[in-house]
Amino acid sequence: MGDEISEHLALIRRWLAGETVNNTVGIKIVSGPFGGRTKIVELDQSGLPPAGFRGRPGRTPGPWNSAANHTYLAVRAPDTSAGWIYEYAGVGAAGDG
Template sequence: MSTDNSEHMRTIDRWLAGEVVNNTIGIKVVGGPFDGRTKIVLLGEDGRPPAVIRASGGPAGPSRHAYEAVRSTDVRAGWIYTYTGPEPATES
């Protein structure tokens, strides 16, 4: 494995551990079809993650799902994303 690739993997491991690296962090997803996964996000200027993230697909199919950032003292990152439910279907 090249040095660049090894450094990249070390950075990803740090994000997944809840450490802020280059203003980016991994935040655990709780509930819904993406429960247990980690979303890697860029923090805003205020040091907070995006208030809402959306995910589509997964075990529940192609529908879109919303998650909200919530403070948590139980995780190193200090934040989790909690499931707020499926987004309403929109017609194209």
């Protein structure tokens, strides 16, 4: 079982480094309450990531409204290893998706 865990952790490290493995890649998140994190996503048949996502930071400390949905959009970033980033697009009400 130790080998399986090691292999799984190695796979996650590769995704977090921006390497596409099994059509999955980690994309850096820029700005907003999730800034500095990486979202691991599956690419579509064209090699494109999901266009965006919304999330709530929950109890993350900071000036963020935990009841609001924060929106991020996929943006091409050729200077990153994954070729994409998720850029902060703003905040909406909790019922907005």
